[in-house]
Amino acid sequence: MNNIRKNRLKDQAFKIWGIFCTLLGLVLLAVFIGNILIDGIMRIDWAFVMNLPSRHAEESGIYTALMGSIWVLLLTTLIALPVGIAAAIYLEEYSKKNKLATILEVNISNLAGVPSIIYGLLGLEVFVRIMEMGASVLAGSFTLALLILPIVIVSTREALKAVPKSIRDASFAMGASKWQTVYHQLLPASFGGILTGVILALSRAVGETAPLIVIGALAYVPFAPSSPMDEFSVLPIQIFNWITRPQHGFVENAAAAIIILLLITFVMNGIAVYFRNKWQKKFK
Amino acid sequence: MRKIKELVIERGLLFSALITIAVTVGIILVLSIEAFSFFSEVSIIDFLTDPEWTPLFTNKHFGILSLLSGTLLTSFIAIAFAVPVGLSISIYLSEYAPKSFRRTIKPLLELLAAVPTVVYGFFALMVVTPFLQTFIPGLSSFNSLSAGLVMGIMIIPYISSLSEDALHAVPNSLREAAYGMGSTRLQNSFKVMVPAASSGIIVSIILAISRAIGETMIVAIAAGQQPRLTFDPTVPVETITAYIVQVSLGDVQHDSLEYKTIFAAGITLFVFTFLLNTISYRIRKKFQEKYE
Numbered sequence: 001m002n003n004i005r006k007n008r009l010k011d012q013a014f015k016i017w018g019i020f021c022t023l024l025g026l027v028l029l030a031v032f033i034g035n036i037l038i039d040g041i042m043r044i045d046w047a048f049v050m051n052l053p054s055r056h057a058e059e060s061g062i063y064t065a066l067m068g069s070i071w072v073l074l075l076t077t078l079i080a081l082p083v084g085i086a087a088a089i090y091l092e093e094y095s096k097k098n099k100l101a102t103i104l105e106v107n108i109s110n111l112a113g114v115p116s117i118i119y120g121l122l123g124l125e126v127f128v129r130i131m132e133m134g135a136s137v138l139a140g141s142f143t144l145a146l147l148i149l150p151i152v153i154v155s156t157r158e159a160l161k162a163v164p165k166s167i168r169d170a171s172f173a174m175g176a177s178k179w180q181t182v183y184h185q186l187l188p189a190s191f192g193g194i195l196t197g198v199i200l201a202l203s204r205a206v207g208e209t210a211p212l213i214v215i216g217a218l219a220y221v222p223f224a225p226s227s228p229m230d231e232f233s234v235l236p237i238q239i240f241n242w243i244t245r246p247q248h249g250f251v252e253n254a255a256a257a258i259i260i261l262l263l264i265t266f267v268m269n270g271i272a273v274y275f276r277n278k279w280q281k282k283f284k
Numbered sequence: 285m286r287k288i289k290e291l292v293i294e295r296g297l298l299f300s301a302l303i304t305i306a307v308t309v310g311i312i313l314v315l316s317i318e319a320f321s322f323f324s325e326v327s328i329i330d331f332l333t334d335p336e337w338t339p340l341f342t343n344k345h346f347g348i349l350s351l352l353s354g355t356l357l358t359s360f361i362a363i364a365f366a367v368p369v370g371l372s373i374s375i376y377l378s379e380y381a382p383k384s385f386r387r388t389i390k391p392l393l394e395l396l397a398a399v400p401t402v403v404y405g406f407f408a409l410m411v412v413t414p415f416l417q418t419f420i421p422g423l424s425s426f427n428s429l430s431a432g433l434v435m436g437i438m439i440i441p442y443i444s445s446l447s448e449d450a451l452h453a454v455p456n457s458l459r460e461a462a463y464g465m466g467s468t469r470l471q472n473s474f475k476v477m478v479p480a481a482s483s484g485i486i487v488s489i490i491l492a493i494s495r496a497i498g499e500t501m502i503v504a505i506a507a508g509q510q511p512r513l514t515f516d517p518t519v520p521v522e523t524i525t526a527y528i529v530q531v532s533l534g535d536v537q538h539d540s541l542e543y544k545t546i547f548a549a550g551i552t553l554f555v556f557t558f559l560l561n562t563i564s565y566r567i568r569k570k571f572q573e574k575y576e
Contacts, residue, residue, distance in 0.1 A: 015380050018372050018376025018479055021373045022381075025324060025373075025437055029399070035410075036406075039410075084300075086296065087304060090294075090297035094294055094297060104304065106565060107304055107308050109308060109561070110558065110562065110563050111304060113491065114311065114555055115500070117313075117525050118498070118553065118554055121528070121547060122307070122311050126310060126314065177290050179289070179294075200398075205399075207398075207403075208400075209401065209498035209501050210504075210528075210529060213522065214529070216532065238507065239402050240405070240501065243405065243410075251410065261400060261403065261483065262399065269398050
């Protein structure tokens with residue numbers, strides 16, 4: 001009898017420990033966001049968003065970094081989206097179960113685990129130096145596009161996998177070719193899933209700092225980029241730069257810029273979750 | 285005509301898939317070519333045994349060990365924090381928590397992994413370090429302890445999510461059998477579920493280690509820039525990744541020896557993460573066969 005009670009007690013204890021652990025991470029995140037809000041919210045105004053960077057903390061703004069982030073995000077999407085979706089379609093719908101398919105699969109899973117800073121070294125050598133793009137928006141976008149390519153491929157494959165086989169059979173039975181089936185049936189049917197994956201991948205790209213530092217993106221850029229070949233900075237690099245400065249005013253700036261970066265990331269994640277839920281219902 | 289169009293499209297799709305191979309080949313080529321030319325100037329024995337790393341000083345030493353020890357130290361702290369917490373979360377969510385709780389909490393936990401790492405760096409430097417300093421007086425303002433702990437928070441969802449998936453995939457019959465024998469949820473979890481899902485759990489831990497080793501911004505901001513061969517968590521250290529950032533921020537001439545050091549450091553990092561990823565892929569493949 002005594003033993004049973006002891007076991008029940010241990011069971012209860014673990015339950016409480018489990019709840020504690022689950023909430024620990026979230027509470028820490030909440031504490032942190034609270035802290036950042038206290039530090040930075042008063043600093044955010046229209047001037048902070050529209051001002052160019054400056055040596056004086058109070059006059060500094062995030063305009064060039066924000067524009068740089070938007071430029072990089074757009075170009076990264078343009079590069080990674082077609083390649084990633086095409087590769088996923090090949091792997092899921094065309095490829096036969098042969099050696100090449102295995103190699104591609106192992107390779108993509110490996111690429112997903114390569115540290116982002118290694119992509120920076122690749123971009124530095126290939127895009128910045130060999131292709132002579134310099135530390136431009138284009139070089140940064142190519143680097144980030146390669147970085148998110150595995151994520152786009154994996155999530156697109158998942159989305160295609162979720163489309164019931166009956167839809168493929170029906171399309172073939174109507175005399176559609178393989179590509180017609182893919183283009184007119186599978187892509188529209190898996191659109192929500194693909195979109196979710198792409199948005200999540202882009203939210204990862206918008207927060208990336210290390211690879212862009214490695215390819216030579218600058219902390220101080222006097223003007224917003226106006227073409228893909230211009231030099232650029234992005235929000236995370238601007239934040240990093242402000243964090244490493246000793247004067248207190250810059251800490252405030254960093255906190256304020258973090259609020260804006262987190263807002264962008266969380267909104268993107270929220271949209272992705274929304275699409276995922278909406279899309280999952282469709283097939284259930 | 286239609287056949288030609290279909291063929292062209294198929295080739296185009298195949299080409300896109302092959303780009304991923306080109307990326308891997310590119311990474312390996314770039315790293316090894318630059319590292320090769322680095323090792324033609326610095327002996328590989330010195331690289332692996334010299335206890336000092338001072339390529340940016342006049343008295344140059346190129347011992348990767350002091351960077352490696354920084355990387356391993358911060359990763360170890362992160363893993364030591366994240367594994368028990370992450371595993372407890374996964375067991376709680378899969379075996380104890382009501383379904384609705386699980387469904388709301390999982391995306392929230394995954395938000396922890398979505399926060400940009402530069403933001404975590406700020407957290408470690410501005411919040412965690414001052415907090416720890418209140419009861420560890422000797423703690424330097426750059427240290428591996430707070431960088432490691434914050435990195436641990438970041439990788440909790442990697443462990444909890446993947447382990448929970450693995451626990452969830454265990455056939456219900458095992459669970460029912462354990463309860464039928466009169467075991468408590470705790471006994472069921474640790475004596476039946478965790479062993480049954482062990483390969484999935486191991487994969488999640490390996491991926492978390494690989495993530496911690498390659499993590500850059502948190503350690504670059506909070507752990508310092510002083511390479512040293514130490515396992516003391518209270519002093520500044522420098523990781524491989526932080527060194528690459530440090531050099532990239534400076535004005536280093538292309539083709540100089542300093543420039544090549546970041547590729548030598550990079551290939552060391554790549555080898556470690558590549559090994560870990562390959563092991564985890566192997567285990568995952570084996571695990572999939574087991575239940576499918």
